[in-house]
Amino acid sequence: MKVPPRLYIDQPLHSGQDIPLALEAAHYLTKVMRRRVGENVRLFNGKDGEWQSKIAQIERRQVVLGVENQLLQQIYCPDVELAFAPIKRSRQEFIVEKATELGVRNMQIINTEYTSQKPVRLERLQTISIEAAEQTERMDLPSIVQAGDLKDWLLEFPTDRTLVFCDESGTDTVPILPALQNHKSKSISILIGPEGGFSKQERDLIAQTSGALVVSLGPRILRSDTAVVAALSMVQAVHGDW
């Protein structure tokens, strides 16, 4: 049995509606997935749950879906946020894909002293995130925002959240698992540095932030993208929806 493809649609969803697809989605459905008129497609828009639709029309310039009934109620991922500094483009895209799969509710891209990368292409990151959300069967989309400088971000850090700081430099850290297990808050922000790490001043500021939990991810040095997946897995397992 073929599992129906799953598409994100940026508009309200309700029964009886006809939805003409954008070119890329039409190409994906008919050329990559090779679906034909009458076959099922699942739809979600990030807020109205998952909907059944059927391919009503495939023509050279237009693929149209007919929306039928709601399949699943809307649910949202746990209140887990990821803050990271821009890194090499391919690894940054990887972070966005993985954070989406691992159920992050929002991503904050922050500038740090050792950030040396070019401006991020937010639209490209959003496209990657949408594709990952389609594949991973999540019903909400994570937001991705440029959040300015780390120092300002820390000053405005809400007092009711836990800030999980994965510190590669390794002094004054506790292993992440017991640290998370001894901590009750389920509203969690994970902060991951650039490849060059944080400056001494930045590290002090982070440690002084209310709710900061300075943790270690083991004895080996992890790349930023590895640290993201590792930390998110631990957080979802201990406080999230795993």
Added chain:
Amino acid sequence: MKVPPRLYIDQPLHSGQDIPLALEAAHYLTKVMRRRVGENVRLFNGKDGEWQSKIAQIERRQVVLGVENQLLQQIYCPDVELAFAPIKRSRQEFIVEKATELGVRNMQIINTEYTSQKPVRLERLQTISIEAAEQTERMDLPSIVQAGDLKDWLLEFPTDRTLVFCDESGTDTVPILPALQNHKSKSISILIGPEGGFSKQERDLIAQTSGALVVSLGPRILRSDTAVVAALSMVQAVHGDW
């Protein structure tokens, strides 16, 4: 202060020795890292710990290191093994990089019913693993072997090991964190399927294997490469060296 670069050398290491570098390592050291004669380089060979060396000579066709003293005793990563089915090349290379960073002792590439990828290029994967070991500061190298068919691999699975099977299909699973915490063995093999998952027959065989722990990595569908990093992080945090 510049941290000395770290190189894997495939030969015994002892004081007073001169080591001429292979072309690629020589290029990396002098062109990428821009090191000069007299600067320090750290060396490891997977079994003799980490050694201090100095660049003794840089000539057009030859870079030579002079080995000085041992810096660190040899240590080995925990007894964690990763078995995975071949997937798309870029994601497979990613798995090898990440598994090396996350301290896997050996990798077994297994064929499954739904495996459709071309033969793996073992040498290329070993090169990626060496680079990752250099970066992540681990002192041993993981082995990477082609381990044949899943069914034979399961028949020969040692009775004293735990087999952590991350089952995307989701019935009869327990969340990975409590499953690992309730299990005492620290000799662990993690089994990750291809993108298409395992067949019903394969899944039954896995579940019947002595020591099998059928676990879930949460409600979202993870790609194979994400599942590898997530499962390895959990195992290192609960039973490994984190």
